[in-house]
Amino acid sequence: MTRPDENCTYSYQDWLTWEGAWELIHGKAYNMTPSPNSTHQFIVGELYYALRSFFQNRKCYVFVAPLDVMFSEHSDYDSPEHVVQPDISVVCAKEQVSKQGCHGAPSLLVEVLSPSTALKDFNEKFNLYQKYGVQEYWIVDPGNRTVHVNTLQEGVYSIRSTYTEQDIVQSILFRELQIPLHQLFSI
Secondary structure (H helix, E strand, O other), X not given: OOOOOOOOOOOHHHHOOOOOOEEEEOOEEEEOOOOOOHHHHHHHHHHHHHHHHHHOOOOOEEEEOOOOEEEOXXXXXXXXXXXXXXXXXEEOOXXXXXXXXEXXXXXXXXXXXXXXXXXXXXXXXXXXXXXXXXXXXXXXXXXXXXXXXXXXXXXXXXXXXXXXXXXXXXXXOOOOOEXXXXXXXXX
């Protein structure tokens, strides 16, 4: 199969046969095209640089999309139920990193909204990341020039903070991580 029907249910084995960039969440295929716009890519680049600089001498790895992050009900990463490509992934357990991508929940995930992905990022991915234990999930909204930081507490994203372009985003998980947002939204 070269292109899935977005209204059908699929498995990881199906996902392996698809051409192009696709995510698999609860058996549903999500097309990753069209390509992100220049504002999206600028924000991803700025955040990647800031995160990479912060984690450089720490035992965490920062990845930019496309990196397959796999979630599995039974820790079976030969056939995971979900495969996503977050814009930025911070993985603090080296054993999670494989040639295929990341097995299990990264410590921090960042999604930069695009018109075609906003609902998925706020709903399907939010619920997926919460369920599988992503400790911190940032949603960057270029249209509203905000960053939503969701931090897991007792299995639920119960700590939620919203930062605007005049603010300095503050991680709850990594207390020393602070990123001024004025540069992020400068174009």
